[in-house]
Amino acid sequence: MKKKNIPAAGLYCITSEEHSAGRSTLETAAEMLAGGARVIQYREKEKTKRQKYLDCVELRAMTLGHGALFIVNDDVDLALAVKADGVHLGQDDMPIEAARSILGAGAVIGVSTHSPAQAREALRRGADYIGVGPLFLTRTKKDVCAAVGLEYLDYAARNVQIPFVAIGGIKLHNLEEVLRRGARCVALVTEITGAPDIKSRVGEVLGILARHELLSPARTR
Numbered sequence: 001m002k003k004k005n006i007p008a009a010g011l012y013c014i015t016s017e018e019h020s021a022g023r024s025t026l027e028t029a030a031e032m033l034a035g036g037a038r039v040i041q042y043r044e045k046e047k048t049k050r051q052k053y054l055d056c057v058e059l060r061a062m063t064l065g066h067g068a069l070f071i072v073n074d075d076v077d078l079a080l081a082v083k084a085d086g087v088h089l090g091q092d093d094m095p096i097e098a099a100r101s102i103l104g105a106g107a108v109i110g111v112s113t114h115s116p117a118q119a120r121e122a123l124r125r126g127a128d129y130i131g132v133g134p135l136f137l138t139r140t141k142k143d144v145c146a147a148v149g150l151e152y153l154d155y156a157a158r159n160v161q162i163p164f165v166a167i168g169g170i171k172l173h174n175l176e177e178v179l180r181r182g183a184r185c186v187a188l189v190t191e192i193t194g195a196p197d198i199k200s201r202v203g204e205v206l207g208i209l210a211r212h213e214l215l216s217p218a219r220t221r
Contacts, residue, residue: 003106004069004085005163006039006129009184009214011205012165013037013192014073017044020193025055026062028193033066035202041088041187043073056082071110076102086110088131091118096125110165114148116155123162131187132156134168135178138189150181157182175205179212 006012013032017025029040040063042056056072060082063070071086072079076099079087086108087099099109111122112131122130137147147168156164166183171191178186188205195201209215 005108008163012039012185012187014041014043014187014189016189016193019190026058028198029059031198032202035199036206037202039069041071041073096127114145129163131165131167136169138169153181184214
């Protein structure tokens with residue numbers, strides 16, 4: 001079976017129940033998928049281990065039903081237990097090689113990076129994709145590092161040969177600039193989870209990507 005990976009271009013959706021205007025993780029994910037999302041990362045820091053497991057069992061079934069990739073943030077054991085497609089690791093999480101030994105060669109392993117040096121290290125260790133950011137100030141995560149600015153995005157666009165996700169403070173008002181600087185796959189967290197109509201907001205972002213010739217028009221419907 002051919003190994004999966006995140007799309008080189010597209011929208012990378014991340015859950016955040018805290019920023020979902022009273023909606024549950026499962027409700028927001030269902031709307032993301034209905035809008036055309038093809039990657040969902042489960043990122044819920046404040047829930048119990050049991051609740052995370054129950055959420056992810058449902059999300060695994062939902063993403064399979066839509067042909068979407070399912071990634072679990074940080075928790076390798078949880079990703080294994082629910083048969084997720086992979087895991088996304090932070091700089092202080094388990095090393096890539098250890099996660100690979102647990103999840104297997106077919107797992108998708110992404111790593112958050114905040115500098116060219118971290119990007120090079122992630123590639124050397126065998127990451128399948130990297131996160132590039134936070135590009136702008138963001139309060140979505142309580143332990144987030146300072147914004148790295150668009151210069152790191154410039155570096156990634158020129159030098160990173162695997163898929164990368166531009167992330168951190170990206171909104172509709174600055175998305176065009178991020179795309180002009182070379183981003184092809186983007187994550188807009190609260191801009192989507194907090195939208196009054198999540199399905200429409202996902203479609204709107206996909207439409208912008210299509211106008212930049214990063215997606216075919218058919219992928220936006």
